[in-house]
Amino acid sequence: MSSDLLVDLHDDLGGDDSPSAALDQLKLVQDKQWPPDDPVSFSKSDIKSLSEGSHLARDDPFYDIAKHQIVEVAGDDNFGRKVIVFSACRMPPHSQLDHHKLLMYLKQTLDKYVESDYTLIYFHHGMTSENKLSLSWLRDAYREFERKYKKNIKAFYIVHPTIFIRTVLIFFKPLISFKFGRKIHYVNYLSELEEIVKCDQLVIPSRVRAYDDKIRLNLKPSVVPGPISPPRSPPLPFQQFGVPLSVIVLCSDAVLFPHDISIYLFFVFSCSQFSLLHSGLQTEGIFRRSANVSLVKNIQLKYNSGEEVNFFQIEDVHLAAVILKTFLRELPEPLLTFRLYNDVVNFQSDESQVVTIQNMLRSLPEENYATLRFLIQFLAQVSAESEANKMTNTNLAVVFGPNLLWGQDAAMTLSSIGPINNFTRTLLDLHEEVFA
Numbered sequence: 001m002s003s004d005l006l007v008d009l010h011d012d013l014g015g016d017d018s019p020s021a022a023l024d025q026l027k028l029v030q031d032k033q034w035p036p037d038d039p040v041s042f043s044k045s046d047i048k049s050l051s052e053g054s055h056l057a058r059d060d061p062f063y064d065i066a067k068h069q070i071v072e073v074a075g076d077d078n079f080g081r082k083v084i085v086f087s088a089c090r091m092p093p094h095s096q097l098d099h100h101k102l103l104m105y106l107k108q109t110l111d112k113y114v115e116s117d118y119t120l121i122y123f124h125h126g127m128t129s130e131n132k133l134s135l136s137w138l139r140d141a142y143r144e145f146e147r148k149y150k151k152n153i154k155a156f157y158i159v160h161p162t163i164f165i166r167t168v169l170i171f172f173k174p175l176i177s178f179k180f181g182r183k184i185h186y187v188n189y190l191s192e193l194e195e196i197v198k199c200d201q202l203v204i205p206s207r208v209r210a211y212d213d214k215i216r217l218n219l220k221p222s223v224v225p226g227p228i229s230p231p232r233s234p235p236l237p238f239q240q241f242g243v244p245l246s247v248i249v250l251c252s253d254a255v256l257f258p259h260d261i262s263i264y265l266f267f268v269f270s271c272s273q274f275s276l277l278h279s280g281l282q283t284e285g286i287f288r289r290s291a292n293v294s295l296v297k298n299i300q301l302k303y304n305s306g307e308e309v310n311f312f313q314i315e316d317v318h319l320a321a322v323i324l325k326t327f328l329r330e331l332p333e334p335l336l337t338f339r340l341y342n343d344v345v346n347f348q349s350d351e352s353q354v355v356t357i358q359n360m361l362r363s364l365p366e367e368n369y370a371t372l373r374f375l376i377q378f379l380a381q382v383s384a385e386s387e388a389n390k391m392t393n394t395n396l397a398v399v400f401g402p403n404l405l406w407g408q409d410a411a412m413t414l415s416s417i418g419p420i421n422n423f424t425r426t427l428l429d430l431h432e433e434v435f436a
Helices: 020-023 044-053 099-111 137-145 147-151 163-173 190-195 206-217 246-251 265-276 293-304 317-329 339-346 352-361 364-384 394-406 414-429
Strands: 005-008 026-030 071-076 081-088 118-123 153-159 184-187
Touching: 071 099, 071 317, 071 394, 071 414, 081 099, 099 137, 118 394, 137 163, 147 153, 153 190, 163 317, 184 190, 190 206, 246 364, 293 317, 339 352, 339 414, 352 414, 364 414, 394 414
Parallel strands: 081 118, 118 153, 153 184
Antiparallel strands: 005 026, 071 081
Protein backbone atom coordinates (compact mmCIF):
# COMPACT_ATOMS: atom_id res chain seq x y z
CA MET A 1 0.00 0.00 0.00
CA SER A 2 1.43 3.39 -1.01
CA SER A 3 -0.35 5.24 1.80
CA ASP A 4 1.74 6.22 4.82
CA LEU A 5 -1.31 5.81 7.04
CA LEU A 6 -3.53 2.78 7.41
CA VAL A 7 -7.15 2.75 8.50
CA ASP A 8 -8.51 0.23 10.95
CA LEU A 9 -12.29 0.23 10.78
CA HIS A 10 -14.02 -1.61 13.57
CA ASP A 11 -16.95 -3.67 12.42
CA ASP A 12 -18.80 -3.40 15.68
CA LEU A 13 -20.14 0.15 16.23
CA GLY A 14 -22.03 -0.85 19.33
CA GLY A 15 -25.40 -0.34 17.66
CA ASP A 16 -24.88 3.44 17.32
CA ASP A 17 -25.05 4.53 13.68
CA SER A 18 -24.45 8.24 14.30
CA PRO A 19 -21.57 9.86 12.42
CA SER A 20 -19.84 10.78 15.66
CA ALA A 21 -19.91 7.21 16.92
CA ALA A 22 -18.68 5.90 13.59
CA LEU A 23 -15.85 8.39 13.55
CA ASP A 24 -14.73 7.35 17.02
CA GLN A 25 -14.05 3.87 15.65
CA LEU A 26 -11.38 5.09 13.23
CA LYS A 27 -7.82 4.42 14.35
CA LEU A 28 -4.53 5.33 12.77
CA VAL A 29 -1.78 2.73 12.55
CA GLN A 30 1.74 4.05 12.25
CA ASP A 31 3.79 2.19 9.64
CA LYS A 32 6.85 4.44 9.67
CA GLN A 33 8.68 6.80 12.00
CA TRP A 34 9.48 9.88 9.94
CA PRO A 35 12.76 11.78 10.47
CA PRO A 36 12.74 15.47 11.34
CA ASP A 37 12.17 17.88 8.49
CA ASP A 38 15.29 19.25 6.83
CA PRO A 39 15.38 23.07 6.76
CA VAL A 40 18.08 23.05 4.08
CA SER A 41 15.41 22.38 1.46
CA PHE A 42 13.95 25.83 2.03
CA SER A 43 15.08 28.94 0.23
CA LYS A 44 18.09 30.80 1.60
CA SER A 45 16.03 33.89 2.34
CA ASP A 46 13.67 31.87 4.53
CA ILE A 47 16.18 29.82 6.51
CA LYS A 48 16.55 32.57 9.11
CA SER A 49 12.81 32.89 9.66
CA LEU A 50 12.39 29.11 9.71
CA SER A 51 15.11 28.70 12.32
CA GLU A 52 13.52 31.40 14.45
CA GLY A 53 10.26 29.54 13.95
CA SER A 54 7.61 32.07 14.81
CA HIS A 55 6.58 35.42 13.34
CA LEU A 56 5.18 36.23 16.79
CA ALA A 57 6.97 37.62 19.82
CA ARG A 58 7.96 35.12 22.50
CA ASP A 59 5.47 36.61 24.94
CA ASP A 60 2.58 36.14 22.49
CA PRO A 61 0.10 33.53 23.81
CA PHE A 62 0.28 31.65 20.50
CA TYR A 63 4.07 31.70 20.16
CA ASP A 64 4.43 28.03 21.11
CA ILE A 65 2.02 27.13 18.29
CA ALA A 66 3.29 29.54 15.63
CA LYS A 67 6.93 28.47 16.04
CA HIS A 68 6.16 25.12 14.36
CA GLN A 69 4.89 26.91 11.23
CA ILE A 70 2.05 24.43 10.82
CA VAL A 71 -0.14 27.22 9.44
CA GLU A 72 1.18 29.67 6.84
CA VAL A 73 -0.22 32.36 4.55
CA ALA A 74 1.21 32.28 1.02
CA GLY A 75 -0.09 35.27 -0.89
CA ASP A 76 -2.75 34.80 -3.59
CA ASP A 77 -3.61 31.86 -5.81
CA ASN A 78 -4.02 32.07 -9.58
CA PHE A 79 -7.58 33.33 -9.15
CA GLY A 80 -6.85 36.20 -6.77
CA ARG A 81 -7.77 34.37 -3.56
CA LYS A 82 -5.68 34.34 -0.39
CA VAL A 83 -3.86 31.04 0.23
CA ILE A 84 -3.75 29.45 3.70
CA VAL A 85 -1.45 26.41 4.04
CA PHE A 86 -1.64 23.70 6.71
CA SER A 87 1.26 21.20 6.84
CA ALA A 88 0.61 18.02 8.81
CA CYS A 89 4.29 17.01 8.85
CA ARG A 90 5.14 20.11 10.90
CA MET A 91 2.93 18.96 13.76
CA PRO A 92 5.01 17.67 16.70
CA PRO A 93 3.88 14.71 18.84
CA HIS A 94 0.77 15.11 20.99
CA SER A 95 2.79 15.75 24.13
CA GLN A 96 4.39 18.82 22.53
CA LEU A 97 1.31 20.46 21.05
CA ASP A 98 -1.90 21.77 22.58
CA HIS A 99 -4.46 20.83 19.92
CA HIS A 100 -7.17 23.10 21.28
CA LYS A 101 -4.74 26.00 21.19
CA LEU A 102 -3.84 25.04 17.61
CA LEU A 103 -7.51 25.37 16.69
CA MET A 104 -7.70 28.81 18.29
CA TYR A 105 -4.51 29.90 16.49
CA LEU A 106 -5.92 28.68 13.18
CA LYS A 107 -9.06 30.75 13.82
CA GLN A 108 -6.99 33.80 14.70
CA THR A 109 -4.99 33.46 11.47
CA LEU A 110 -8.10 33.00 9.36
CA ASP A 111 -9.81 35.96 11.03
CA LYS A 112 -7.45 38.27 9.11
CA TYR A 113 -8.50 36.83 5.75
CA VAL A 114 -11.99 35.30 5.93
CA GLU A 115 -13.64 38.52 4.80
CA SER A 116 -11.89 37.89 1.47
CA ASP A 117 -12.28 34.86 -0.77
CA TYR A 118 -9.58 32.37 0.18
CA THR A 119 -8.15 28.94 -0.63
CA LEU A 120 -7.01 26.33 1.90
CA ILE A 121 -4.22 23.91 0.98
CA TYR A 122 -3.63 20.96 3.31
CA PHE A 123 -0.43 18.90 2.96
CA HIS A 124 -1.50 15.59 4.48
CA HIS A 125 1.79 13.71 4.16
CA GLY A 126 3.63 13.34 7.45
CA MET A 127 0.66 12.75 9.72
CA THR A 128 1.28 9.66 11.85
CA SER A 129 -0.11 8.13 15.02
CA GLU A 130 2.39 10.30 16.93
CA ASN A 131 1.03 13.64 15.79
CA LYS A 132 -2.41 12.95 14.30
CA LEU A 133 -5.36 15.15 15.07
CA SER A 134 -8.14 13.27 16.78
CA LEU A 135 -11.35 12.72 14.88
CA SER A 136 -13.25 14.55 17.59
CA TRP A 137 -10.90 17.53 16.98
CA LEU A 138 -11.73 17.45 13.28
CA ARG A 139 -15.44 17.30 14.08
CA ASP A 140 -15.17 20.14 16.59
CA ALA A 141 -13.10 22.21 14.14
CA TYR A 142 -15.76 21.91 11.46
CA ARG A 143 -18.42 22.99 13.95
CA GLU A 144 -16.22 25.74 15.45
CA PHE A 145 -15.77 27.49 12.13
CA GLU A 146 -19.01 29.33 11.69
CA ARG A 147 -20.55 30.51 8.45
CA LYS A 148 -18.15 33.43 7.85
CA TYR A 149 -15.23 30.99 7.62
CA LYS A 150 -17.02 28.56 5.32
CA LYS A 151 -18.74 31.11 3.09
CA ASN A 152 -15.63 32.67 1.58
CA ILE A 153 -13.46 29.57 1.37
CA LYS A 154 -13.68 28.87 -2.35
CA ALA A 155 -11.59 25.70 -2.46
CA PHE A 156 -10.06 23.21 -0.02
CA TYR A 157 -7.24 21.20 -1.60
CA ILE A 158 -5.98 18.03 0.10
CA VAL A 159 -2.52 17.22 -1.24
CA HIS A 160 -1.33 13.59 -1.28
CA PRO A 161 -4.58 12.14 0.10
CA THR A 162 -4.39 8.71 1.68
CA ILE A 163 -6.97 5.99 2.24
CA PHE A 164 -7.32 7.35 5.76
CA ILE A 165 -8.24 10.89 4.78
CA ARG A 166 -10.62 9.71 2.07
CA THR A 167 -12.32 7.41 4.57
CA VAL A 168 -12.60 10.18 7.16
CA LEU A 169 -14.36 12.40 4.64
CA ILE A 170 -16.80 9.59 3.85
CA PHE A 171 -17.70 9.30 7.53
CA PHE A 172 -17.91 13.07 7.85
CA LYS A 173 -20.27 13.33 4.89
CA PRO A 174 -23.42 13.52 7.07
CA LEU A 175 -21.88 16.50 8.91
CA ILE A 176 -20.60 18.40 5.88
CA SER A 177 -22.96 20.63 3.95
CA PHE A 178 -23.43 19.97 0.24
CA LYS A 179 -21.96 23.40 -0.67
CA PHE A 180 -18.86 22.86 1.42
CA GLY A 181 -18.41 19.33 0.13
CA ARG A 182 -18.19 20.62 -3.42
CA LYS A 183 -15.22 22.79 -2.42
CA ILE A 184 -13.06 19.80 -1.40
CA HIS A 185 -10.58 18.60 -4.04
CA TYR A 186 -7.87 15.93 -3.97
CA VAL A 187 -4.43 16.80 -5.38
CA ASN A 188 -2.28 13.73 -6.03
CA TYR A 189 0.92 15.45 -7.17
CA LEU A 190 2.52 18.82 -6.48
CA SER A 191 2.59 19.56 -10.21
CA GLU A 192 -1.20 19.70 -10.15
CA LEU A 193 -0.99 22.62 -7.71
CA GLU A 194 0.49 24.82 -10.46
CA GLU A 195 -3.01 25.11 -11.90
CA ILE A 196 -4.06 26.65 -8.59
CA VAL A 197 -1.08 28.57 -7.24
CA LYS A 198 2.56 29.25 -8.06
CA CYS A 199 4.37 26.55 -6.08
CA ASP A 200 7.43 28.79 -5.82
CA GLN A 201 5.50 31.02 -3.42
CA LEU A 202 4.65 28.10 -1.12
CA VAL A 203 6.98 26.91 1.62
CA ILE A 204 6.51 23.23 0.82
CA PRO A 205 8.19 21.06 3.50
CA SER A 206 11.11 18.99 2.20
CA ARG A 207 9.45 15.75 3.33
CA VAL A 208 6.42 16.60 1.21
CA ARG A 209 8.61 17.29 -1.82
CA ALA A 210 10.58 14.07 -1.22
CA TYR A 211 7.39 12.05 -0.93
CA ASP A 212 6.07 13.60 -4.14
CA ASP A 213 9.29 12.68 -5.94
CA LYS A 214 9.01 9.13 -4.62
CA ILE A 215 5.47 8.49 -5.83
CA ARG A 216 6.24 10.09 -9.19
CA LEU A 217 9.16 7.69 -9.67
CA ASN A 218 6.87 4.75 -9.00
CA LEU A 219 4.54 5.74 -11.84
CA LYS A 220 4.74 4.34 -15.34
CA PRO A 221 6.47 6.73 -17.76
CA SER A 222 3.24 7.23 -19.69
CA VAL A 223 1.42 8.66 -16.65
CA VAL A 224 4.19 10.67 -14.94
CA PRO A 225 2.84 14.21 -14.33
CA GLY A 226 4.70 17.20 -15.68
CA PRO A 227 7.21 19.30 -13.75
CA ILE A 228 6.02 21.41 -10.84
CA SER A 229 6.93 24.63 -12.64
CA PRO A 230 6.45 24.14 -16.41
CA PRO A 231 8.47 26.39 -18.75
CA ARG A 232 6.84 29.65 -19.82
CA SER A 233 5.41 29.91 -23.32
CA PRO A 234 6.87 32.57 -25.64
CA PRO A 235 5.02 35.89 -25.18
CA LEU A 236 2.36 36.90 -27.68
CA PRO A 237 2.90 40.09 -29.75
CA PHE A 238 0.56 42.10 -27.48
CA GLN A 239 1.32 40.20 -24.27
CA GLN A 240 0.17 42.10 -21.15
CA PHE A 241 0.26 39.34 -18.51
CA GLY A 242 3.42 37.65 -17.32
CA VAL A 243 5.88 40.00 -19.04
CA PRO A 244 8.04 42.82 -17.58
CA LEU A 245 6.64 46.33 -17.56
CA SER A 246 9.55 47.37 -19.77
CA VAL A 247 8.33 44.98 -22.48
CA ILE A 248 4.81 46.41 -22.27
CA VAL A 249 6.25 49.89 -22.67
CA LEU A 250 8.11 48.93 -25.85
CA CYS A 251 5.18 47.06 -27.40
CA SER A 252 2.41 49.53 -26.53
CA ASP A 253 0.70 51.90 -28.97
CA ALA A 254 0.75 55.43 -27.57
CA VAL A 255 -2.47 56.26 -29.45
CA LEU A 256 -4.41 54.05 -27.02
CA PHE A 257 -3.54 56.17 -24.00
CA PRO A 258 -5.03 59.30 -22.51
CA HIS A 259 -2.60 62.19 -22.88
CA ASP A 260 -1.97 62.44 -19.14
CA ILE A 261 -1.33 58.74 -18.59
CA SER A 262 2.04 57.17 -19.35
CA ILE A 263 2.09 54.25 -21.77
CA TYR A 264 2.87 51.63 -19.18
CA LEU A 265 -0.06 52.77 -17.03
CA PHE A 266 -2.79 52.00 -19.52
CA PHE A 267 -3.60 48.55 -18.15
CA VAL A 268 -3.83 49.72 -14.54
CA PHE A 269 -5.67 52.83 -15.73
CA SER A 270 -8.36 50.89 -17.61
CA CYS A 271 -9.14 48.59 -14.67
CA SER A 272 -9.10 51.31 -12.03
CA GLN A 273 -11.09 53.83 -14.05
CA PHE A 274 -13.84 51.30 -14.57
CA SER A 275 -13.95 50.63 -10.83
CA LEU A 276 -14.02 54.37 -10.11
CA LEU A 277 -16.57 55.43 -12.71
CA HIS A 278 -18.90 52.46 -12.36
CA SER A 279 -19.74 52.91 -8.68
CA GLY A 280 -16.98 50.49 -7.73
CA LEU A 281 -15.95 52.65 -4.81
CA GLN A 282 -19.30 51.97 -3.17
CA THR A 283 -19.07 48.19 -3.65
CA GLU A 284 -18.58 46.45 -0.32
CA GLY A 285 -15.56 44.17 -0.32
CA ILE A 286 -14.12 45.39 -3.62
CA PHE A 287 -10.79 43.59 -4.23
CA ARG A 288 -11.79 40.92 -1.72
CA ARG A 289 -13.95 38.85 -4.03
CA SER A 290 -12.76 36.43 -6.68
CA ALA A 291 -14.27 36.22 -10.17
CA ASN A 292 -15.37 33.51 -12.58
CA VAL A 293 -12.21 31.67 -13.64
CA SER A 294 -13.22 31.31 -17.29
CA LEU A 295 -14.06 35.03 -17.50
CA VAL A 296 -10.67 35.97 -16.03
CA LYS A 297 -8.84 33.77 -18.53
CA ASN A 298 -10.92 35.16 -21.39
CA ILE A 299 -10.08 38.75 -20.44
CA GLN A 300 -6.40 37.85 -20.16
CA LEU A 301 -6.48 36.28 -23.62
CA LYS A 302 -8.09 39.38 -25.08
CA TYR A 303 -5.44 41.65 -23.60
CA ASN A 304 -2.64 39.33 -24.72
CA SER A 305 -4.09 39.18 -28.24
CA GLY A 306 -4.34 42.94 -28.57
CA GLU A 307 -8.15 42.97 -28.50
CA GLU A 308 -10.05 45.82 -26.91
CA VAL A 309 -11.46 45.15 -23.45
CA ASN A 310 -14.41 47.27 -22.34
CA PHE A 311 -15.28 46.70 -18.69
CA PHE A 312 -18.29 48.98 -19.02
CA GLN A 313 -19.86 46.40 -21.34
CA ILE A 314 -19.01 43.53 -18.99
CA GLU A 315 -20.39 45.44 -15.99
CA ASP A 316 -18.57 43.44 -13.33
CA VAL A 317 -16.62 45.50 -10.81
CA HIS A 318 -15.15 42.41 -9.13
CA LEU A 319 -13.88 41.08 -12.46
CA ALA A 320 -12.00 44.33 -13.12
CA ALA A 321 -10.57 44.20 -9.60
CA VAL A 322 -9.39 40.60 -10.02
CA ILE A 323 -7.83 41.38 -13.40
CA LEU A 324 -5.85 44.22 -11.85
CA LYS A 325 -4.54 41.98 -9.04
CA THR A 326 -3.77 39.21 -11.54
CA PHE A 327 -1.75 41.59 -13.71
CA LEU A 328 0.39 42.60 -10.71
CA ARG A 329 0.77 39.03 -9.45
CA GLU A 330 1.88 37.65 -12.83
CA LEU A 331 4.67 40.18 -13.37
CA PRO A 332 7.96 38.24 -13.64
CA GLU A 333 9.41 40.68 -11.11
CA PRO A 334 7.15 42.36 -8.54
CA LEU A 335 6.24 46.01 -8.94
CA LEU A 336 8.42 46.91 -5.93
CA THR A 337 11.24 44.77 -7.44
CA PHE A 338 13.37 42.03 -5.89
CA ARG A 339 15.99 44.62 -5.03
CA LEU A 340 13.72 46.21 -2.42
CA TYR A 341 12.60 42.93 -0.82
CA ASN A 342 14.99 43.00 2.16
CA ASP A 343 14.48 46.74 2.68
CA VAL A 344 10.70 46.33 2.80
CA VAL A 345 10.74 43.26 5.06
CA ASN A 346 13.06 45.09 7.48
CA PHE A 347 11.22 48.42 7.25
CA GLN A 348 10.44 50.07 10.58
CA SER A 349 7.99 52.94 11.10
CA ASP A 350 9.64 55.98 12.69
CA GLU A 351 9.84 59.77 12.40
CA SER A 352 11.95 59.59 9.23
CA GLN A 353 9.82 56.95 7.47
CA VAL A 354 8.68 59.27 4.66
CA VAL A 355 12.27 60.06 3.68
CA THR A 356 13.20 56.40 4.07
CA ILE A 357 10.42 55.29 1.73
CA GLN A 358 11.23 57.99 -0.80
CA ASN A 359 14.85 56.89 -0.87
CA MET A 360 13.79 53.27 -1.35
CA LEU A 361 11.45 54.09 -4.22
CA ARG A 362 14.12 56.10 -6.05
CA SER A 363 15.74 52.80 -7.01
CA LEU A 364 12.63 51.70 -8.95
CA PRO A 365 12.65 51.78 -12.76
CA GLU A 366 10.64 54.69 -14.16
CA GLU A 367 7.73 52.51 -15.30
CA ASN A 368 7.56 50.77 -11.91
CA TYR A 369 7.56 54.04 -9.98
CA ALA A 370 4.89 55.65 -12.16
CA THR A 371 2.66 52.57 -11.98
CA LEU A 372 3.09 52.26 -8.21
CA ARG A 373 2.30 55.96 -7.73
CA PHE A 374 -0.86 55.75 -9.83
CA LEU A 375 -1.97 52.53 -8.15
CA ILE A 376 -1.43 53.81 -4.60
CA GLN A 377 -3.26 57.06 -5.36
CA PHE A 378 -6.14 55.07 -6.82
CA LEU A 379 -6.27 52.79 -3.76
CA ALA A 380 -6.29 55.88 -1.54
CA GLN A 381 -9.52 56.89 -3.28
CA VAL A 382 -10.91 53.42 -2.59
CA SER A 383 -9.97 53.72 1.07
CA ALA A 384 -11.60 57.16 1.29
CA GLU A 385 -14.93 55.37 0.75
CA SER A 386 -14.23 52.69 3.37
CA GLU A 387 -17.40 53.49 5.29
CA ALA A 388 -19.30 52.03 2.33
CA ASN A 389 -16.86 49.51 0.85
CA LYS A 390 -15.21 48.41 4.14
CA MET A 391 -11.79 48.64 2.49
CA THR A 392 -9.59 50.59 4.90
CA ASN A 393 -5.89 51.10 4.27
CA THR A 394 -5.20 48.07 6.45
CA ASN A 395 -7.61 45.87 4.50
CA LEU A 396 -6.24 47.09 1.16
CA ALA A 397 -2.70 46.36 2.37
CA VAL A 398 -3.66 42.78 3.20
CA VAL A 399 -5.07 42.38 -0.31
CA PHE A 400 -2.36 44.16 -2.30
CA GLY A 401 0.80 43.64 -0.22
CA PRO A 402 1.58 40.14 -1.52
CA ASN A 403 0.83 41.31 -5.08
CA LEU A 404 3.31 44.19 -4.87
CA LEU A 405 6.31 42.28 -3.53
CA TRP A 406 7.67 38.76 -3.09
CA GLY A 407 11.18 37.38 -2.75
CA GLN A 408 13.18 36.16 -5.73
CA ASP A 409 14.23 33.00 -3.94
CA ALA A 410 11.85 33.10 -1.00
CA ALA A 411 8.43 31.61 -0.62
CA MET A 412 5.76 33.74 1.06
CA THR A 413 5.36 33.12 4.78
CA LEU A 414 3.70 34.83 7.72
CA SER A 415 7.14 36.09 8.72
CA SER A 416 7.45 38.08 5.48
CA ILE A 417 3.85 38.81 4.60
CA GLY A 418 3.31 40.82 7.80
CA PRO A 419 6.11 43.35 7.11
CA ILE A 420 5.12 43.58 3.43
CA ASN A 421 1.53 44.38 4.38
CA ASN A 422 2.74 46.90 6.97
CA PHE A 423 4.88 48.69 4.36
CA THR A 424 1.94 48.76 1.93
CA ARG A 425 -0.34 50.24 4.61
CA THR A 426 2.28 52.89 5.38
CA LEU A 427 2.46 53.75 1.68
CA LEU A 428 -1.29 54.27 1.67
CA ASP A 429 -1.28 56.24 4.92
CA LEU A 430 1.49 58.59 3.75
CA HIS A 431 0.92 58.56 -0.03
CA GLU A 432 0.56 62.35 -0.27
CA GLU A 433 3.92 62.98 1.41
CA VAL A 434 5.73 60.06 -0.22
CA PHE A 435 4.69 60.99 -3.75
CA ALA A 436 4.77 64.77 -3.27
